[in-house]
Amino acid sequence: MTVIIKNASVLNGEGVLERKHIVVQDGVISAIKNDNEAVDEAGEIIEAEGKLLIPGLIDMHVHLREPGFEHKETIETGARSAAKGGFTTIACMPNTRPVTDSPEIVQFVKDKAAEAGLVKVLPYAAITKNELGRELTDFAALKEAGAIGFTDDGVGVQSAQMMKDAMKIAAGLDMPVIAHCEDNSLVEGCAVAEGTFAAKHGLKGIPNESEAIHVGRDILLAEATGVHYHVCHVSTEQSVRLIRQAKEIGIKVTAEVCPHHLLLSEEDIPGLDANWKMNPPLRSRRDVEACIAGLLDGTIDIIVTDHAPHSEEEKAKGMQLAPFGIVGFETAFPLLYTAFVAAGKWDLSFLVQRMTADPARVFRLNTGSLKVGAPADLTLIDLTEEKEVEPASFASKGRNTPFGGWKLKGWPVKTWVNGTAVWTEE
Ligand SMILES: NC(=O)N[C@@H](CC(=O)O)C(=O)O
Numbered sequence: 001m002t003v004i005i006k007n008a009s010v011l012n013g014e015g016v017l018e019r020k021h022i023v024v025q026d027g028v029i030s031a032i033k034n035d036n037e038a039v040d041e042a043g044e045i046i047e048a049e050g051k052l053l054i055p056g057l058i059d060m061h062v063h064l065r066e067p068g069f070e071h072k073e074t075i076e077t078g079a080r081s082a083a084k085g086g087f088t089t090i091a092c093m094p095n096t097r098p099v100t101d102s103p104e105i106v107q108f109v110k111d112k113a114a115e116a117g118l119v120k121v122l123p124y125a126a127i128t129k130n131e132l133g134r135e136l137t138d139f140a141a142l143k144e145a146g147a148i149g150f151t152d153d154g155v156g157v158q159s160a161q162m163m164k165d166a167m168k169i170a171a172g173l174d175m176p177v178i179a180h181c182e183d184n185s186l187v188e189g190c191a192v193a194e195g196t197f198a199a200k201h202g203l204k205g206i207p208n209e210s211e212a213i214h215v216g217r218d219i220l221l222a223e224a225t226g227v228h229y230h231v232c233h234v235s236t237e238q239s240v241r242l243i244r245q246a247k248e249i250g251i252k253v254t255a256e257v258c259p260h261h262l263l264l265s266e267e268d269i270p271g272l273d274a275n276w277k278m279n280p281p282l283r284s285r286r287d288v289e290a291c292i293a294g295l296l297d298g299t300i301d302i303i304v305t306d307h308a309p310h311s312e313e314e315k316a317k318g319m320q321l322a323p324f325g326i327v328g329f330e331t332a333f334p335l336l337y338t339a340f341v342a343a344g345k346w347d348l349s350f351l352v353q354r355m356t357a358d359p360a361r362v363f364r365l366n367t368g369s370l371k372v373g374a375p376a377d378l379t380l381i382d383l384t385e386e387k388e389v390e391p392a393s394f395a396s397k398g399r400n401t402p403f404g405g406w407k408l409k410g411w412p413v414k415t416w417v418n419g420t421a422v423w424t425e426e
């Protein structure tokens, strides 16, 4: 099976766009030719004139909800939403029901992903049984079953001793620990961050320290244990500062940030609408600027969506009672392209790297680059047509986004995984 993608715009090593023909054979990139070179191979021709071709996007933090919460999303609907958003590899969080805390559930996730046959789905397993923070899971057995790292995402591991024990075992297995950083004692009953919105509506606010206290604690534990420690959804200036300092002295810490924490602050929340409720919450403008600076200087390594679908009924419960989380797959690239690249603030290659090569480097994946011999995980993007975000037409079951109606450019039009098209925009 041969696919030839002709006249695509491809970023070269210097971040400059060049016209290339990409030949894909048996799921692998077999040749990258200059536009004046002849393509002798026979196969399916895709005319990509004027479109950007990049390595498939990688999202290392997503919630697919299956098993247990299929009314919010299934592995199949989540994988389709990812493909539509230009993602070819996604790593799913274990806060399902049952929690992914046994080899059987890891296997279940892998089987469902294979059945869907869309994007590559990499399962994380829980640090503690049922994510209750009381008893560690069997890391060796979970690794053996195919888990790629350990995390209790959705909640913070409250006990420092438990986290240290987890890190020691993970380090011995050469596996990363991925942390949702949140001190429960500081956030009880809170739905939004401390700030002008909380004050205006008489709400108790989530303080920045609730995140940064765990970041600081865990950096010290990572130093003591030598584990690869990865910080989830960084959202505060203090967390960025702590991670920057830790990296400077050689501690093995990496970090991620979500598009909404780069684009929105608590001042932007229009009213008591739970589509603006997520964890961590939207913080101050100062925090947003610190996250952007952290991403630019490499303190924050990668961009993730934290795709967190919930049903409309659940989100209709209002700001105080609705669950935390927003969907992310189908808006991530166009949002960041429009707000940062088209606006002239970031190079296109910088955005693409933070969503492809950098996650591949941090998590040692064999994808994320456009080179001969690499798996043909590819995304074709239309950089010119402007379209509105329409939650009603998402492939995800989730419609919970604060970005509905935003006019964006940079929409993915076709996605291939191992050379097979898994999404084509009609
Ligand atoms: N981010 C969220 O607001 N929600 C996530 C949990 C999490 O990522 O902590 C979810 O599972 O819904």
Ligand SMILES: [Zn+2]
Pocket: 153, 154, 155, 180, 232, 233, 279, 280
């Ligand atoms: Zn989390």
Ligand SMILES: [Zn+2]
Pocket: 061, 062, 063, 093, 153, 154, 306, 308
């Ligand atoms: Zn999450």
